[in-house]
Amino acid sequence: MMRTEAGSETATRRAPNGDKDMLGDTLRDVFGFDAYRGGQEAVVTRILGGKSVLAIFPTGGGKSLCYQLPALHLDGLTLVISPLIALMKDQLDFLIDHDVPAARLDSSLTREETLRLYDSLHAGRLKLLYISPERLGNERFLQTLRRQKISLLAIDEAHCISEWGHNFRPDYLKLARLARELRVERVLALTATATPGVADDIVKAFGIAGNDVVHTGFYRPNLTLRVTPCSSDERQALLLSRLRDRPLGPTIVYVTFQRSAEEVAAFLSGNGLDAKAYHAGMNSEDRNAVQDAFMDSGHMVIVATIAFGMGVDKADIRYVYHYNLPKSFESYSQEIGRAGRDGRASTCELLACADDIVTLENFTYGDTPGPEAVVSFVRDVLGRGDVFDISIYELSNAHDIRRLVVKTLLTYLELQNVIESTGPFYSEYKFRPQKSSKEILAGLDPERAEFLRGVFRHARKGKTWFSLDVGEVSERLNEPRERIVSALGYLEETGDLELQASGLRERYRVREFPRDMNGLCDALTDRFQRREENDIARIRQVVEFVQHDGCLTRRLLAYFGEEREDCGHCCRCEGLRVQDLPAARRGSIGSVPTDQLQRLREDDVVATAQGALDTSRQLARFLCGLSSPATSRARLRGHPLFGALEGVPFHEVVACPAVQSLACTPAEKH
Secondary structure, three states, X not given: OOOOHHHHHHHHHHOOOOOHHHHHHHHHHOOOOOOOOXXXXXXXXXXXXXXXXXXXXXXXXOOOHHHHHHHOOOOOEEEEEXXXXXXXXXXXXXXXXXOOOEEEOOOOOOHHHHHHHHHHHHHOOOOEEEEOHHHHHOHHHHHHHOOOOEEEEEEOOHHHHOOOOOOOOHHHHOHHHHHHHOOOOOEEEEEOOOOHHHHHHHHHHHXXXXXXXXXXXXXXXXXXXXXEEOXXXXXXXXXXXXXXXXXXXXXXXXXXXHHHHHHHHHXXXXXXXXXXXXXXXXXXXXXXXHHHHHHHOOOOEEEEOOOOOOOOOOOOXXXXXXXXXXXXXXXXXXXXXXXXXOOOOEXXXXXXXXXXXXXXXXXXXXXXXXHHHHHHHHHHHHOOOOEEEEOHHHHHHHHOOOHHHHHHHHHHHHHOOOEEXXXXXXXXXXXXXXXXXXXXXXXXXXXXXXXXXXXHHOOEEOOOOEEEOHHHHHHHHOOOHHHHHXXXXXXXXXXXXXXXXXEEEEEEEEOOOOOOHHHHHHHHHHHHHHHHHHHHHHHHHHHHHHOOOOOHHHXXXXXXXXXXXXXXXXXXXXXXXXXXXXXXXXXXXXXXXHHHHHHHOOOHXXXXXXXXOOOHHHHHHHHOOOOOHHHHHOOHHHOOOOOOOOOOOHHHHHOOHHHHHHOOOOOOOO
């Protein structure tokens, strides 16, 4: 994944220098461009001038150059944070092929590749390092970063920092504090989907000045937006006819489910088209093979779940079809933005089916924790003392709340100033020496050698691995935990031992114990309720867009705060009138007889699944086919009633008298 020796000459020859001529040389010689695209020069100039910047560019607007180019003219490391670095393969391949010393650090690397990466990092040869935000929860990696000079922190998908954005990720809220702790010199926040409110959240978090927000606008004149209402029975045939009737060209078909990707790809392939599926359920080798084939093809159709396209640098994508409704304007804008990056005319068509509305809304309802879950969670966390540590995994299982929602709850408690994170740690380390103790300690000064001897003495020997409880060793040696972890990490990076960590836990301290526990729980429940309402509103905005009788391009841009005249080339501007959405094939609560629901409580499998179906919200998730930690642990996905009401709106199921009567606690107010 990395080439550093040849690339080190490229990096040192140009860094550090903000000279305009040298920047032009790098732009041409390394990246192959004779000129900047809109907004790029303004961002690069500000970054090299030491300023933090928010860059709001449309998808395909050239955001990556805004940190790649400055990275070669700064004298430290550029750390790039992206939520899906596994999908940035093309970007990394390009950099490596052009002798730019860049790498990504993720679980796909072998031990040898990881050691080479750390060696290049410590030697100062690495200029760009891509990581996921979750990597910052690794205490060994944080220790490594604290020894680095980080000249630039580039945050891709920066809209994830906004609690009220379409893709809030709790890990992103911690980035601003971490940037200060790591003494990062400047920050570049990048997004293609920031509404004015989300942009304000990003600017406040990172202290970005108002005149250092570079917004190029979202309008892409070469994209023709089309909407075609259809029933679920018509959809496959309609897609096939579109692909056959239009000139061939690289095509992405976006679907909601992994199984849909497989089914649609098989249907298209069976009808003579070069079509392949792509989704997270495939192994990495198969995904990479599909992506490579797509990159090399001038006509291939890739049927993919929404993640595909991030980091894919293919300029000639001629068509983007939404087989399923997108969940928000932000998602839609990002996905259609992958078409026509070469500036040539491209078509983006949404096959609008009303059946998708219930599916998308049910996902949103299913993620919201009920008030009982919030109360039990908060009382558990705040009952652990003034200083405590927790496992996200254990809390998720204990309270039947998805892990991402557990992280969100903890983040909300931090925002309420109830608790404060003091950092992640692993409860246990295992190591396998690659050399004898004598060889490992040779060359160290006497004090460090004696310290390591003490650490090794407290290790428990297994068959091939030694185990260490770092907290226990810290107490026995009267040494800071951080010193022990740093020493183990250093020995791993030098190749003296192979290291494994397990039992990730998060440390917190209580800042202010709430005087009104019930009031706090009500406030948290209300906060989730507002998020749920916002997400449902986003889905309904997409439905309104489908039925909008004016210019579709203008309507989409208005959502992001950009005012324009009618585009003149979307299907509405071309004269296609609004058509009604065919009625959804929705299910009925009556499709599951009341006596079957009553017998659910007597079911032996359900009886042993303690805590899985106690509340009306849990029961509604189960009947709508929405998994949770408890149903997965109890293997209830195979139960005949799991998903029996999949086509029924969640809010109707949770309010059903039969479901309420089954719940062990009163039905949640929805």
